[in-house]
Amino acid sequence: MPATIIDGKALAAKCKARIKGEVEALSKRPGLAVIIVGDNPASRIYVNHKKKDCEECGIYSEEYALPEQAAQKELLELIDVLNGREDIDGILCQLPLPEQFDEKAVLEAIDPGKDVDCFHPYNVGKLMIGEPVFLPCTPAGVMEMLDEYGIDPKGKHCVVVGRSNIVGKPQAMLLLHRHATVTICHSRTPDLGAVTRQADILVAAVGKRDLITADMVKEGAVVIDVAMNKKEDGKLCGDVAYAEVAEKASYITPVPGGCGPMTRVMLLQNTLTAARTHGK
Numbered sequence: 001m002p003a004t005i006i007d008g009k010a011l012a013a014k015c016k017a018r019i020k021g022e023v024e025a026l027s028k029r030p031g032l033a034v035i036i037v038g039d040n041p042a043s044r045i046y047v048n049h050k051k052k053d054c055e056e057c058g059i060y061s062e063e064y065a066l067p068e069q070a071a072q073k074e075l076l077e078l079i080d081v082l083n084g085r086e087d088i089d090g091i092l093c094q095l096p097l098p099e100q101f102d103e104k105a106v107l108e109a110i111d112p113g114k115d116v117d118c119f120h121p122y123n124v125g126k127l128m129i130g131e132p133v134f135l136p137c138t139p140a141g142v143m144e145m146l147d148e149y150g151i152d153p154k155g156k157h158c159v160v161v162g163r164s165n166i167v168g169k170p171q172a173m174l175l176l177h178r179h180a181t182v183t184i185c186h187s188r189t190p191d192l193g194a195v196t197r198q199a200d201i202l203v204a205a206v207g208k209r210d211l212i213t214a215d216m217v218k219e220g221a222v223v224i225d226v227a228m229n230k231k232e233d234g235k236l237c238g239d240v241a242y243a244e245v246a247e248k249a250s251y252i253t254p255v256p257g258g259c260g261p262m263t264r265v266m267l268l269q270n271t272l273t274a275a276r277t278h279g280k
């Protein structure tokens with residue numbers, strides 16, 4: 001039987017309506033600052049989306065666009081100013097940064113209380129020990145989708161393909177906290193298919209089109225495709241060979257319309273959390 005499509009876009013709309021209501025109940029408007037450096041076209045699209053999402057939910061947002069040649073010092077000074085501003089609850093610095101930047105130093109400069117991406121070592125550590133303050137946006141969006149469709153990771157074998165600090169690692173951690181048995185695969189995993197075939201829930205977060213083919217998926221598995229790749233015709237696709245895998249999986253996320261919209265929702269959610277922490 002073909003898989004049920006997990007509609008991230010529809011769930012995102014529902015979540016945004018709830019967040020809007022919660023924002024309206026605050027004493028002061030939450031504020032998000034988004035920093036973009038250079039002119040990566042994909043980054044530009046995401047940042048535009050974030051701005052619109054904030055407007056829809058009543059969150060104040062500011063954008064800072066720095067030129068490609070901007071210096072590390074300039075960016076750190078901007079972050080320092082934003083850290084000190086009471087009207088700004090969350091700060092997001094869009095990645096990747098141009099190569100002259102020390103990404104680690106930039107992420108560590110953001111006040112952990114405003115780190116709505118959950119990239120600061122303090123927040124990553126809190127997450128690791130099971131006391132999350134902010135939630136990592138993409139992985140948390142995946143958990144929301146699983147919950148919405150009644151998919152409980154408890155006791156399931158979850159295989160995460162990809163081990164980045166942004167997606168793979170925090171995804172594995174969130175699944176572990178929900179009592180899944182978790183395996184993390186990466187580029188040095190010798191026989192990827194042998195591992196992915198064991199997955200009850202498979203999360204693909206690599207960035208390679210058609211990496212996950214039907215023969216690598218167990219019949220009835222839940223398949224979550226986090227990746228965002230561009231095809232020759234400019235359309236988006238994930239890591240999963242969607243048509244053939246959808247024939248075998250029980251649930252599947254589409255690209256676009258799956259993990260992307262939910263990632264943005266979790267950013268709004270974290271901004272709301274930050275605003276509450278700041279007494280709003």
Ligand SMILES: NC(=O)C1=CN([C@@H]2O[C@H](COP(=O)(O)OP(=O)(O)OC[C@H]3O[C@@H](n4cnc5c(N)ncnc54)[C@H](OP(=O)(O)O)[C@@H]3O)[C@@H](O)[C@H]2O)C=CC1
Nearest residue numbers: 138162163164167186187205206207226227228259260263
């Ligand atoms: N939906 C959303 O909101 C988001 C989507 N994305 C998308 O998700 C994807 C992953 O992003 P990100 O984690 O930042 O990417 P990274 O490039 O940081 O990480 C990719 C990971 O995939 C692993 N990998 C590479 N090739 C293979 C292979 N052949 N088999 C198994 N594993 C492999 C790498 O292994 P190794 O560590 O050994 O190099 C690495 O751990 C991208 O397509 C990105 O665009 C990202 C963020 C948010």
Ligand SMILES: Nc1nc(=O)c2c([nH]1)NC[C@@H]1CN(c3ccc(C(=O)N[C@@H](CCC(=O)O)C(=O)O)cc3)C=[N+]21
Nearest residue numbers: 045046093094095096117137228256257258260261263
């Ligand atoms: N500091 C930082 N935080 C991030 O969260 C971050 C980042 N940097 N750098 C890049 C990645 C990627 N990412 C996406 C978010 C939403 C969609 C998204 O909404 N996608 C839509 C389609 C969007 C389109 O139309 O192009 C969808 O899948 O339906 C995609 C990708 C966040 N990232």
